[in-house]
Amino acid sequence: MRQSRNIKPLTVPGFRFAGMSSGIKKSGANDLAIIFSESPAVAAGVFTTNRIKAAPVRLAMKRIPSKKGQAIIVNSGNANA
Structure with a gap:
């Protein structure tokens, strides 16, 4: 897939976005992103039913019931993580 470099960054009031290469992908491509809400928001999640889950998945499953x-x-680049 070709990526267009002519796309203007999206601005959404109340949210900030960032992306970077954290070294997960050997190619050096961007592989990590954060989406930040300036105020707490409602949260929901859909998770794997696999018995084996990575630590970040288990942590998210534990925190999501707060809905915040x-x-x-x-x-x-990391399956089930």
Whole structure:
């Protein structure tokens, strides 16, 4: 897939976004992102039914019942994490 460099950054009032390369992908491509809400927001989640879950999945499953969230961290390159 070709990526267009002509896309203007999206601005959403009350939210901040960032992406970077954290070294997960050997190619050096961007593989980590954060979406931050300036105020707490309603949170929900859909999770794997697999018996084996990575620590970040288990942590999110534990915290999501509070229905409160302010940031989402997204990684690319790690299945079930």
